[in-house]
Amino acid sequence: xxxxxxxxxxxxxxxxxxxxxxxxQKQSPIYRQGWIDFNKNGKKDIFEDPAQPVENRVADLxxxxxxxxxxxxxxxxxGYGRVLKDEMPTPEWKNKVWKDGIANIDEELNSLxxxxxxxxxxxxxxxxxxxxxxxxxxxxxxxxxxxxxxDFSNEAIHGLCHDRATPFCAPIGIGSxxxxxxxxxxxxxxxxxxxxxxxxNIYVPILDPARDPRWGRVVExxxxxxxxxxxxxxxxxxxxxxxxxxxxxxxYAVYSVPKGGRDGNARTxxxxxxxxxxxxxxxxxxxxxxxxxxxxVMSSYNDWDGEPVTGSYYFLTQLLxxxxxxxxxxxxxxxxxxxxxxxHHVATDYKDxxxxxxxxxLNVRTNFTPPEDFIMPLRExxxxxxxxxxxxxxxxxxxxxxxxxxxxxxxxxxDPRLADKGVHTPDDEAFALQLNRESLVLLKNxxxxxxxxxxxLKNILVTGPLAAASTxxxxxxxxxxxxxxxxxxxxRQQAGKGVNVMYAKGCDIVNPGWPGTEIIxxxxxxxxxxxxxxxxxxARKSDVxxxxxxxxxxxxxxxxxxxxxxxxxxxxQLLQALxxxxxxxxAVLINGQPLTINWEQQNLPAILEAxxxxxxxxxxxxxxxxxxxxxxxxxxxxFPKSLGQIELNFPVKPGSHADQPSSGNNGFGRTSVNGALxxxxxxxxxxxxxxxxxxxxxxxxxxxxxxxxxxxxxNTGKRKGDEVVQLYVKxxxxxxxxxxxxxxxxxxxxxxxxxxxxxxxxxxxxxxALLDKNMNYTVEPGEFEVLIGSSSEDIRLRKDFLIVQD
Numbered sequence: 001x002x003x004x005x006x007x008x009x010x011x012x013x014x015x016x017x018x019x020x021x022x023x024x025q026k027q028s029p030i031y032r033q034g035w036i037d038f039n040k041n042g043k044k045d046i047f048e049d050p051a052q053p054v055e056n057r058v059a060d061l062x063x064x065x066x067x068x069x070x071x072x073x074x075x076x077x078x079g080y081g082r083v084l085k086d087e088m089p090t091p092e093w094k095n096k097v098w099k100d101g102i103a104n105i106d107e108e109l110n111s112l113x114x115x116x117x118x119x120x121x122x123x124x125x126x127x128x129x130x131x132x133x134x135x136x137x138x139x140x141x142x143x144x145x146x147x148x149x150x151d152f153s154n155e156a157i158h159g160l161c162h163d164r165a166t167p168f169c170a171p172i173g174i175g176s177x178x179x180x181x182x183x184x185x186x187x188x189x190x191x192x193x194x195x196x197x198x199x200x201n202i203y204v205p206i207l208d209p210a211r212d213p214r215w216g217r218v219v220e221x222x223x224x225x226x227x228x229x230x231x232x233x234x235x236x237x238x239x240x241x242x243x244x245x246x247x248x249x250x251x252y253a254v255y256s257v258p259k260g261g262r263d264g265n266a267r268t269x270x271x272x273x274x275x276x277x278x279x280x281x282x283x284x285x286x287x288x289x290x291x292x293x294x295x296x297v298m299s300s301y302n303d304w305d306g307e308p309v310t311g312s313y314y315f316l317t318q319l320l321x322x323x324x325x326x327x328x329x330x331x332x333x334x335x336x337x338x339x340x341x342x343x344h345h346v347a348t349d350y351k352d353x354x355x356x357x358x359x360x361x362l363n364v365r366t367n368f369t370p371p372e373d374f375i376m377p378l379r380e381x382x383x384x385x386x387x388x389x390x391x392x393x394x395x396x397x398x399x400x401x402x403x404x405x406x407x408x409x410x411x412x413x414x415d416p417r418l419a420d421k422g423v424h425t426p427d428d429e430a431f432a433l434q435l436n437r438e439s440l441v442l443l444k445n446x447x448x449x450x451x452x453x454x455x456x457l458k459n460i461l462v463t464g465p466l467a468a469a470s471t472x473x474x475x476x477x478x479x480x481x482x483x484x485x486x487x488x489x490x491x492r493q494q495a496g497k498g499v500n501v502m503y504a505k506g507c508d509i510v511n512p513g514w515p516g517t518e519i520i521x522x523x524x525x526x527x528x529x530x531x532x533x534x535x536x537x538x539a540r541k542s543d544v545x546x547x548x549x550x551x552x553x554x555x556x557x558x559x560x561x562x563x564x565x566x567x568x569x570x571x572x573q574l575l576q577a578l579x580x581x582x583x584x585x586x587a588v589l590i591n592g593q594p595l596t597i598n599w600e601q602q603n604l605p606a607i608l609e610a611x612x613x614x615x616x617x618x619x620x621x622x623x624x625x626x627x628x629x630x631x632x633x634x635x636x637x638x639f640p641k642s643l644g645q646i647e648l649n650f651p652v653k654p655g656s657h658a659d660q661p662s663s664g665n666n667g668f669g670r671t672s673v674n675g676a677l678x679x680x681x682x683x684x685x686x687x688x689x690x691x692x693x694x695x696x697x698x699x700x701x702x703x704x705x706x707x708x709x710x711x712x713x714x715n716t717g718k719r720k721g722d723e724v725v726q727l728y729v730k731x732x733x734x735x736x737x738x739x740x741x742x743x744x745x746x747x748x749x750x751x752x753x754x755x756x757x758x759x760x761x762x763x764x765x766x767x768x769a770l771l772d773k774n775m776n777y778t779v780e781p782g783e784f785e786v787l788i789g790s791s792s793e794d795i796r797l798r799k800d801f802l803i804v805q806d
Contacts, residue, residue: 172593282319442624443682518563638676
């Protein structure tokens with residue numbers, strides 16, 4: 001058993017039984033010294049004995065379970081305000097399907113954002129929620145025959161999806177930090193808060209590579225590069241699980257590239273070749289599963305090459321368990337089982353879809369419908385002989401195994417006394433602000449327009465539809481009810497009393513008729529023209545203009561793919577009118593995906609990418625504009641110049657990004673716009689960095705040996721700043737076509753002016769491996785090149801090394 005897993009039970013065992021939970025245990029005879037009589041038979045069974053090996057406990061409990069009890073461990077019960085109508089257990093629960101137990105309860109009593117039905121008195125104070133979860137857990141332990149505890153699950157990609165938990169910026173912002181230590185700490189915080197609030201399993205991280213910027217969920221991904229995603233996803237997973245909580249990876253697999261980037265009802269038909277699937281889309285899952293041992297995986301509702309993932313033995317068993325070594329349980333994305341019948345049409349009816357999913361390797365079905373919708377047909381399938389009891393036992397055993405590892409059979413209750421002191425602490429709040437800071441990417445800074453000097457400014461105009469907006473900072477998948485500092489608020493606070501900060505919105509995020517007006521433009525109406533005229537008049541009175549433009553949560557996100565990537569609505573017209581005044585116009589971007597901001601890049605002196613920041617985003621942005629913070633984030637996705645270039649991403653196969661010559665061989669005139677607007681890994685700073693003394697050792701190595709790489713980086717500017725040192729590897733000649741170069745190392749370092757640091761990397765054989773003609777990972781002999789730089793296109797140093805035959 002993994003060493004990490006051993007610590008889970010230790011953490012769980014340390015949780016004290018206090019408050020109302022302890023009182024209830026004193027009243028019930030099942031709570032014994034050092035063990036719990038879950039099946040209420042008066043003796044310590046093997047599964048009730050903490051000293052027994054997990055596999056023995058699983059087998060013993062499974063042998064005592066009826067068909068009804070087994071099938072109840074294969075379904076999710078969505079929490080209060082979703083499917084569950086009761087905040088607390090009622091006598092009627094004895095007549096519900098979960099009278100025989102349930103696998104997990106999702107988002108229970110968390111006061112889910114934007115869902116009034118889910119608002120509950122039990123979400124806050126934190127201790128009250130912990131006590132409430134204990135009460136629900138106690139019902140399952142004391143009122144069901146075998147007393148199998150519940151796994152309480154929740155979302156956590158922006159921070160824990162709970163009332164007033166610590167809020168993080170969007171995952172695309174987290175990816176832009178390129179800071180492994182920071183992401184690890186974010187995982188620790190999300191895991192700790194989950195544990196203290198009574199949750200035992202959180203859905204994080206998302207490991208989908210965002211290869212098509214039209215796709216709405218780019219905002220929820222770390223980026224487009226599989227290595228970057230794997231490194232950050234590994235740290236998030238390790239951080240979460242070190243706190244005694246399971247991490248469930250999303251969305252397995254090949255989920256993030258529906259045809260044309262279309263989301264919503266599409267969610268299907270990714271055009272991905274087998275080798276690309278393994279090297280790009282499965283790579284982060286394989287790495288994180290093998291190196292961080294997550295206890296959960298969520299199966300996606302798309303197909304691949306005509307095979308729906310949630311009904312696929314190849315994906316859920318052959319790859320996931322036999323090849324990657326996953327040993328937790330698989331939960332379906334919502335409605336993925338139903339889609340086998342309703343969308344993919346590979347099942348004759350819904351019942352057949354249930355059979356296919358369970359036989360493929362699915363453990364737990366999730367949907368926003370009652371759990372009996374899945375449990376009842378599953379029972380019928382077993383009784384009819386269409387699904388073997390052996391298969392069902394295997395699926396249930398996986399669920400029970402995770403529950404034992406989590407310590408749910410040893411100390412199933414959290415301590416309410418710890419929650420109020422340990423959730424969303426001042427240190428957590430300070431961390432969330434730092435995460436926001438490090439997610440910011442400076443895209444342009446002509447003639448050192450930024451940072452602004454408050455001493456030289458009397459009047460600042462803040463404008464744009466996102467300047468005073470706040471809803472983008474609160475995600476359906478993240479914490480709710482935290483106060484939001486808007487960009488306008490942050491600038492006013494940071495500017496101080498000596499500067500007059502004016503504000504006018506200028507335009508809405510979108511105009512009437514949008515998105516149709518992206519195809520057939522319409523003229524400004526009188527009110528739109530008047531709003532822009534008002535802003536222009538204020539701009540003439542100002543020393544500098546800060547325009548906060550982009551998208552909100554209604555323009556990008558789940559089921560919100562776009563057919564154009566320019567600034568929506570009248571925002572470009574607003575910027576152009578402001579630019580025409582001759583004033584310096586600084587653009588702050590609030591957005592969830594790359595945008596084709598060509599005019600903005602060509603005409604505005606400074607552009608700051610802020611993504612979807614968290615509630616403290618306004619503070620982080622203002623600090624950066626005024627120079628109290630030096631931005632050091634880097635793009636984890638490529639910005640195209642034109643929609644017609646898509647897909648334009650990193651890594652890339654030779655020649656696939658066009659750049660065709662205008663004359664000569666294969667050159668017949670320039671017919672396309674080529675090159676990225678901003679490449680992968682790009683980002684500016686208020687200071688400068690020099691690279692030197694690249695050492696690659698040894699320069700000749702056998703295929704199973706490591707290569708050590710070191711480089712010296714010096715801050716040659718006048719400000720303290722962060723540099724993201726990026727290491728790429730090029731395989732010069734190979735048996736199959738490989739990527740031009742691949743990211744294989746990165747470190748974010750902070751340097752004082754004049755300070756020099758040596759950054760060290762280790763290239764392992766896996767970093768040099770390719771999928772050969774037989775689809776086996778192989779390190780081929782030959783010449784490789786190390787490339788070190790500040791982005792994928794800003795390579796400062798290169799050096800070759802040789803891999804020789806063993």
